[in-house]
Amino acid sequence: MPDLNARVVRRSLRALLLTPALLVPLVAAPAFAVPPDSWPDASPVTALDYLMLLLVIPLGIGLVITVLVMVPGMIGSQRKSPNEAWRNENEWFGGPKDGVGAAESSDKAGSDRGGASGRW
Secondary structure (H helix, E strand, O other): OOOHHHHHHHHHHHHHHHHHHHHHHHHHHOOOOOOOOOOOOOOOHHHHHHHHHEEEEEEHHHHHHHHHHHHHHOOOOOOOOOOOOOOOOOOOOOOOOOOOHHHHHHHOOOOOHHHHHHOO
């Protein structure tokens, strides 16, 4: 008898959960509204208008953005050669204020502190 009760409960829950899922698409049917008679009829869209809206305008905007990004690099007086990777000094963000040289000079050779030894 317990199997029968469990089965009834499962079927009832399943029906309860599936009912809204089946009814929502029926309730969400499109409204059958008619535009007012005072509105003018829309003129048909030509193929040229369609192409302008979907192709020419986005490509033009992309071209303008590309030019705005590329021009400052072309105009700049500081040019680097293709073989030169980096021309300035190395920079250590969050490191000592005096740079990498200060960190190397502060290291004590043979120090027993820190590292995997864990002596403090």
